[in-house]
Amino acid sequence: MKTPKLFCGTVLVLGFLLASGPVFAAGAAKYPAYAHALADLRAAKSLLEKGGVTESAGEKKALREINLTIDDLRKATLDGSSAPEAPDATVQKANRLGSALHLLAKAEKDIRVQKGEPSVGFKSRTEQHLKKAYRLVEELKHSK
Numbered sequence: 001m002k003t004p005k006l007f008c009g010t011v012l013v014l015g016f017l018l019a020s021g022p023v024f025a026a027g028a029a030k031y032p033a034y035a036h037a038l039a040d041l042r043a044a045k046s047l048l049e050k051g052g053v054t055e056s057a058g059e060k061k062a063l064r065e066i067n068l069t070i071d072d073l074r075k076a077t078l079d080g081s082s083a084p085e086a087p088d089a090t091v092q093k094a095n096r097l098g099s100a101l102h103l104l105a106k107a108e109k110d111i112r113v114q115k116g117e118p119s120v121g122f123k124s125r126t127e128q129h130l131k132k133a134y135r136l137v138e139e140l141k142h143s144k
Contacts, residue, residue: 031077033114037107038073041066044103047096048137058140065133069107072126076118097141104134 045066048059108130111123 031114031116031118033110034073034077037110037114038070038077040103040107040110041070041073044100044107044133044137045070047100047103050096056140058136058143062133062136062140065129065136066104069126069129069133072122072129073111076122097137100137101134101141104130104137108134 045063048063048066108127111126111130
């Protein structure tokens with residue numbers, strides 16, 4: 001009788017998923033500003049990627065720094081998603097570099113004001129990546 005084994009296996013898997021669900025939500029609840037910064041960073045990244053195509057080495061470097069920041073924030077908030085959340089309403093596709101700078105500045109502010117630190121050196125490391133990304137995008141904006 002394979003049905004009881006299949007049923008028991010399904011129950012175990014569902015039980016594990018239900019038990020681990022609150023853990024993922026707890027990270028975002030504990031660090032809400034980090035979760036908001038993640039949404040802004042993902043929106044900035046999509047503006048720089050322009051449909052998956054980057055034009056310059058500067059854009060690639062900025063995207064690398066944004067990705068490093070996103071990775072750190074995902075670990076801090078235990079956010080397993082990769083889908084972007086709704087970006088800030090002021091984002092304008094026509095001015096993609098200016099909008100990316102705006103979103104990076106908002107993410108930096110969110111990270112700076114968040115109380116608590118998920119690990120030693122987290123904020124300083126994350127802020128360094130974000131400042132590098134901001135500087136690179138700013139250079140791109142002024143070079144065009």
